Amino acid sequence: MKAKAFNLRDIFGDWWESATPIQRGITRTVVIATFYALPFLNNPVIDTPETSFKSVLFYPLVLFALMAVGLNVVVGKSGILDLGYVAFFAIGAYTHAVMSARTSLNFWEILPFAMGFAMLAGLILGLPALRLRGDYLAIITLGFGEIIRIIAINTEAIGGAAGITDIPGPTPIFGFEFSVMDPRPYYWLTLTLLILVIWGVLRLSHRKPGRAWEAIREDEDVAEFMGVATLKYKLWAFIIGGAVGGLAGAIYASKIRSIQPELFTLNLSIMILACVVFGGMGNIWGVILGAVLLGYIPEKLRFLSDYRIIFFGLLMVVMMNIRPNGLMPRKKREKFQEKIS
Amino acid sequence: MTKKLLEIQNLVVKFGGVTALNEVNLHVNEGEIAALIGPNGAGKTTVFNIVTGYYKPVSGDVLVDGNSVLGLRPYLIARMGLGRTFQNIRLFGDMTALENVATAADALNKSGLLSALFGLGRSRRDEKRSMETAQSLLEFIGLDHRAHQMAKNLPYGDQRRLEIARALALNPKVLLLDEPAAGFNPQEKVELGDLILKIRDKGYAVLLIEHDMSLVMKISDRISVLDFGQKIAEGTPSEIQKNQRVIDAYLGVAEDAS
Numbered sequence: 001m002k003a004k005a006f007n008l009r010d011i012f013g014d015w016w017e018s019a020t021p022i023q024r025g026i027t028r029t030v031v032i033a034t035f036y037a038l039p040f041l042n043n044p045v046i047d048t049p050e051t052s053f054k055s056v057l058f059y060p061l062v063l064f065a066l067m068a069v070g071l072n073v074v075v076g077k078s079g080i081l082d083l084g085y086v087a088f089f090a091i092g093a094y095t096h097a098v099m100s101a102r103t104s105l106n107f108w109e110i111l112p113f114a115m116g117f118a119m120l121a122g123l124i125l126g127l128p129a130l131r132l133r134g135d136y137l138a139i140i141t142l143g144f145g146e147i148i149r150i151i152a153i154n155t156e157a158i159g160g161a162a163g164i165t166d167i168p169g170p171t172p173i174f175g176f177e178f179s180v181m182d183p184r185p186y187y188w189l190t191l192t193l194l195i196l197v198i199w200g201v202l203r204l205s206h207r208k209p210g211r212a213w214e215a216i217r218e219d220e221d222v223a224e225f226m227g228v229a230t231l232k233y234k235l236w237a238f239i240i241g242g243a244v245g246g247l248a249g250a251i252y253a254s255k256i257r258s259i260q261p262e263l264f265t266l267n268l269s270i271m272i273l274a275c276v277v278f279g280g281m282g283n284i285w286g287v288i289l290g291a292v293l294l295g296y297i298p299e300k301l302r303f304l305s306d307y308r309i310i311f312f313g314l315l316m317v318v319m320m321n322i323r324p325n326g327l328m329p330r331k332k333r334e335k336f337q338e339k340i341s
Numbered sequence: 342m343t344k345k346l347l348e349i350q351n352l353v354v355k356f357g358g359v360t361a362l363n364e365v366n367l368h369v370n371e372g373e374i375a376a377l378i379g380p381n382g383a384g385k386t387t388v389f390n391i392v393t394g395y396y397k398p399v400s401g402d403v404l405v406d407g408n409s410v411l412g413l414r415p416y417l418i419a420r421m422g423l424g425r426t427f428q429n430i431r432l433f434g435d436m437t438a439l440e441n442v443a444t445a446a447d448a449l450n451k452s453g454l455l456s457a458l459f460g461l462g463r464s465r466r467d468e469k470r471s472m473e474t475a476q477s478l479l480e481f482i483g484l485d486h487r488a489h490q491m492a493k494n495l496p497y498g499d500q501r502r503l504e505i506a507r508a509l510a511l512n513p514k515v516l517l518l519d520e521p522a523a524g525f526n527p528q529e530k531v532e533l534g535d536l537i538l539k540i541r542d543k544g545y546a547v548l549l550i551e552h553d554m555s556l557v558m559k560i561s562d563r564i565s566v567l568d569f570g571q572k573i574a575e576g577t578p579s580e581i582q583k584n585q586r587v588i589d590a591y592l593g594v595a596e597d598a599s
Contacts (some may be wrong), residue, residue, distance in 0.1 A: 154435055207457040208447040208469055211436070218433035225393055227419040227448020227511055236454050332437060335489035336355045 004171025007034040013333050035191055039184040048299040055183040058255065060295030062190045063248055068291040069197055069284060070244025075273065076282035076330065079211065080130070080218030080236040081138040081275075084145025085272055086120040087125075090264035095153065097164040097259055107170035109253050112245065118246025122238040130234045133220065145269050152261040167233030170254050174303040178254070186255045188320075193251070197244055200283060213237055217282075278319060280326030289327055343406070344371040345513045346393065346546045352401035354387055361387045362398070362570045369515050374537060374547045376557045378406070378581075379567035385550045386428060386565075392420040393425055403479075406514055409554050420448050424508030426518035430500045434493035438484055438503055441492050442475035445510035459510075478506040483537065498529055502536070515546045519586060523554045534560050558582065567591065 011228055016024065039054045046051045067089060074082045095114040105113075129140040169178040176185040204210050217225035226231045227293040237295045253259050272293065280291020298313065301308035324330070354362040354548045363386045365519050369375045377385050390396045394415040408490040424445070433437060435443050450467035457464045479485040482502045487495060492503060501521060506517055519539070522530045522596050535558050541547055551557050557564065558578040566574040568590040572579060580586055 203460070204454065204457055207464065208450060208452070208455045208471065209457055210442055211447060213446045214436050214440070215433050218435055219431055221395070221415075222427070222431045222433070223444070224415040225419055225425055226445040226507060227416050228444065229416050233454075263471075330435070332435070332491060333489075334437070334491060334494070 009328075010333065015106055032195065038188055046191070048296070049302045051299060051302070052183075053194060054187070056097060056296065056299050056321045058187040058190060059181040059252065060299070061292050063196060063252060064272065064275055064291035064295040066190055066194045066197065066248045067245060067272045067287045068279070069194065069289045070241045070248070072242075072276050072282065072284060072287045073201060073213070074241040075276050076280075076287065077205065077213040077217065078234060080237060081141070082236060082238075083138050083142040083266070083273065084148075085141075085241070085245055086264045086266070086269040087145045087148040088121060088245025088254070089249040089268065090148050090152065090261075091118045091121050091242075092246030093253035093259050094158060094249075094252075095246065096250040096253045097167045098158055099167050101164065101166075107168070108173065109249070111250055114246045114250035115243040116246075118242040118249070119239045122242030123235060126235045126238040126289065130231060130238065138336065142269075144212055144244075144267070145264075145266060147289060149261050149264050152264070156214070158163050159260075160285050161261060163258060164265075167253050167257045167259065169257065183255070186251065190248075190251055193247060197247075198284060198288075201240075207286075209236065213254040214282075274316065278316065278326055280328040280330055282330030283326070283328050286328030286330070293327075343373075343484045345369065346371055346406055346407075347548065348404040349388070349392065350402045350404070350405075350471060351386075352391060352403070353399045354384070354396065355399050359407075360570055362391070362567075364565070365567055365570070365572050366403075368573065369546050369548050370563075372541065372544065373562040374541050374549060374560055376549045376551060376561035376564045377567060378551065378554075378557055378564060379465075382569075383567040384570045385567055389425055389519055389550070392418075393517070399422050400505060401513060401574075403532060409474040417449065419513075421574055422511070422514030423517060424511040424513035426501075426504040426508050426519055426521060427535055428523065430497075430504060432492040432500055432503060432507070434491065436492060437489050438492055438495065438499075439475050439488040441473070442478050442510045446474040446478075450512060457569060457598055467539070474510055475506075478509055481539075482506045484521075496499060497524060501525075502590055505536070505540075509545070513545060515548055518549045518551070520550055521553060522556055522589045531555050545561045 019027070019180070038057055041053065043312050048056050055275065067085065067189060071082065071085050074080050092114040096107065096110050096116050099110045099113060105148055115311045123143070125144050129137055132140065132233065148158050152158060169180070172178065176188070212223070215226065215228050220230055275291040275294045276287050278294055278305055279288065282285025301311055304311065349365060349367040352365045353360070365388070365507055367377070367388065377388060379385055385500065387396070391398050392410070393476045394410065394413055397412070398474060402548050405418065405421050407595070408419060408421070410421060436444070443595065450471060452461065452464040475484065476488065477567045479488050482505060484499055484503060487499060492500065497504060505521065512573060521537070522533050537547060537549065549557065549561065562579055564576065564578055564581045565572055566587050573586045573590060574584045576584070
């Protein structure tokens with residue numbers, strides 16, 4: 001046997017594989033419960049200046065994590081560089097804002113529409129765009145992100161540049177009131193949806209769709225020669241990424257109660273992409289860690305006012321030099337077996 | 342009469358002004374190892390890229406088991422029964438050996454993304470089939486002990502064999518091998534020859550591009566020779582070895598001294 005280097009991931013991985021279903025269940029429950037309990041944490045070390053930790057937990061942390069998991073399907077799993085992810089976020093936010101004003105549907109009934117319209121946008125963008133590759137495709141997605149924002153600015157029916165105000169929050173559910181003052185229910189809601197999305201993405205990752213996406217990322221031509229319907233799976237990646245972005249957007253709009261096109265700029269696309277790359281492209285846990293850190297650090301550095309961006313940039317440069325594949329790279333756990341013969 | 346599993350009729354391929362293939366006819370019979378040889382640049386790999394749908398020919402036709410595949414996307418042609426390997430190894434490097442083979446095995450499964458997401462029984466059965474196919478193919482090529490290692494970390498020879506296993510996972514009617522012995526030492530070439538014979542004996546027809554003449558002559562049932570995009574000869578190994586045009590193509594023709 002090869003001598004193994006000390007590696008936390010392998011230690012945990014080995015333990016997880018040898019664990020009984022009960023041990024796994026307990027671990028899962030404890031981890032999930034810890035995350036649900038985070039808003040009760042009252043610790044000056046983790047508190048952020050100017051904003052309360054509770055509201056930082058909702059935005060940016062968990063919302064970034066949700067979007068990063070969605071974008072990771074596109075960028076990390078399938079290797080398609082998407083620079084316009086904010087478009088799906090905007091479509092979700094506008095769907096909730098417009099539909100709650102024009103129809104009698106409440107937030108929960110609008111959610112499927114927000115996801116549905118974002119998926120439709122993914123399909124409409126993807127059908128022509130996904131025939132291209134690499135830089136050309138990246139430029140198209142970049143343009144798409146801008147187009148959606150500019151359409152919003154120039155369409156008076158959806159508020160134009162002034163945006164939409166007085167967006168209602170979610171109606172109470174299971175005894176939780178969603179008020180403007182208390183960010184905790186929004187955090188719990190987003191966390192719950194995040195867990196569902198993680199479950200779905202992991203499920204797909206371990207089966208045929210996950211292998212198809214990875215094959216496309218590794219070598220698209222060869223994937224096609226090996227019978228993978230590459231266009232179909234790239235479209236699915238776009239549609240799933242879009243659905244998650246739309247979901248995040250609807251929650252965001254219901255929390256901040258008024259939206260303007262200027263909330264949905266290229267900066268946000270880049271930020272979410274940075275979470276994915278910083279955390280470890282293609283590794284769902286790395287991506288979440290990246291989103292949490294990149295959401296948290298600028299808030300923590302708020303006492304530096306605008307200088308914090310410099311420190312933020314410096315951190316990115318240093319990190320990418322130390323760990324170019326991200327904090328938790330997507331490397332698979334390899335198992336070595338002796339040849340029996 | 343033997344069945345032609347792959348048939349290429351009057352194929353003409355041009356890249357800009359260059360004629361890469363000119364009126365080429367080829368076929369692969371059921372249960373045989375057919376070889377395609379010729380000097381570098383003769384158009385051998387172009388034949389593979391045409392039949393697998395990567396390039397479009399100017400004219401001519403390609404039939405797989407009697408059905409024209411012209412104009413079909415490569416993944417559909419692959420599913421109809423053409424599995425190929427590559428002159429330069431092109432594995433999915435960041436995936437394990439098992440996943441590499443399973444990806445190709447997946448192509449024959451009908452269930453798609455939604456049934457995988459909702460865990461329908463069909464998807465579970467398909468997953469099981471893919472994994473079993475992949476596992477048994479790795480055993481077949483003797484790589485089952487490396488199933489969970491990343492393809493890019495495998496030794497060179499194992500990578501070449503893994504490509505063959507991946508192509509076989511498509512359960513192809515014809516297996517297309519593009520210089521599988523490139524970079525092998527004599528011992529490895531002998532083993533590869535045995536493997537190819539074993540693949541034929543399992544019932545797969547093989548179309549082999551190869552520069553190593555001793556390997557080609559030993560295992561091929563029929564050899565076609567390409568030179569400058571033209572088929573200049575076809576026959577059994579012993580016929581090809583005696584063919585003057587083939588000898589000229591490989592060794593060059595002496596200029597007239599006059």
